[in-house]
Amino acid sequence: MGAPEIFAATAARAGRCAFFFDFDGTLGPIRDDPGSVQPAPGIVETLGELNRRLGKVVIVSARPADFLRERFRELPDVAVFGLYGLEVQRAGGPVETDPSAAPFVPIMRDLADRARAELPAGTLVEYKRIAVAIHWRTAPQVGPEVEQWAKERASELGLRLQGGRMVLELKPPGQRDKGTVLREETEGLSCAWYFGDDLADLRAFAALDDRAAQDPDFLAVRVAVANAETGHALVEAADLHVDAPEDVPGLLRELLAQAP
Numbered sequence: 084m085g086a087p088e089i090f091a092a093t094a095a096r097a098g099r100c101a102f103f104f105d106f107d108g109t110l111g112p113i114r115d116d117p118g119s120v121q122p123a124p125g126i127v128e129t130l131g132e133l134n135r136r137l138g139k140v141v142i143v144s145a146r147p148a149d150f151l152r153e154r155f156r157e158l159p160d161v162a163v164f165g166l167y168g169l170e171v172q173r174a175g176g177p178v179e180t181d182p183s184a185a186p187f188v189p190i191m192r193d194l195a196d197r198a199r200a201e202l203p204a205g206t207l208v209e210y211k212r213i214a215v216a217i218h219w220r221t222a223p224q225v226g227p228e229v230e231q232w233a234k235e236r237a238s239e240l241g242l243r244l245q246g247g248r249m250v251l252e253l254k255p256p257g258q259r260d261k262g263t264v265l266r267e268e269t270e271g272l273s274c275a276w277y278f279g280d281d282l283a284d285l286r287a288f289a290a291l292d293d294r295a296a297q298d299p300d301f302l303a304v305r306v307a308v309a310n311a312e313t314g315h316a317l318v319e320a321a322d323l324h325v326d327a328p329e330d331v332p333g334l335l336r337e338l339l340a341q342a343p
């Protein structure tokens with residue numbers, strides 16, 4: 084299907100659709116300082132309109148739910164899934180933490196302290212309460228050393244490692260990931276879109292593939308936000324693509340122009 088057919092098929096399923104978005108590199112351009120990433124211009128307004136007119140909008144990210152909520156305060160109806168689904172905050176509710184992750188709070192606090200003490204200059208340690216991310220965007224040469232250190236800590240503490248764009252994340256060993264969130268949140272719907280830019284997003288694409296395979300009427304739309312680092316693999320697996328987070332509102336406005 085080309086873009087016009089996809090827009091028409093989605094509009095025909097208005098009210099029975101969901102739109103899932105990764106955050107970093109998808110809705111906001113990646114920055115050297117991960118704390119400074121904000122939604123690109125027009126994102127908040129367009130997601131609000133999408134949520135009202137076509138179907139629920141859901142943010143699914145490796146960031147903590149609180150970080151995401153701060154950036155989407157104007158969209159209280161939009162559910163935010165943080166830490167790959169280990170945290171969720173739905174309309175007006177509190178942040179709920181998956182019970183399997185609670186024992187990891189003290190482990191991650193110690194791990195973050197240790198990362199700050201042991202890793203070379205140029206690494207940036209992001210403590211996320213039940214996960215620790217280590218960034219080296221401003222010092223690409225330390226990547227191999229960080230990877231080695233993280234692998235050792237993962238096997239020592241029984242954690243999972245998740246790679247990303249100049250970032251490695253240590254997280255609890257459970258099976259929750261973006262694909263799990265997609266499987267749960269698309270129940271009863273007849274259409275879902277997923278927007279992503281990184282390798283972890285391929286799991287969400289795969290969950291959409293599974294969903295569509297079970298139900299021939301289900302419309303699954305995979306959208307890649309291209310970039311020089313990992314964009315190629317995503318673009319190959321996607322139905323549609325845009326060149327950067329700044330182009331996401333334009334694509335959504337084309338879709339909204341077809342909405343009933």
Ligand SMILES: [Mg+2]
Nearest residue numbers: 105107108281
């Ligand atoms: Mg991303």
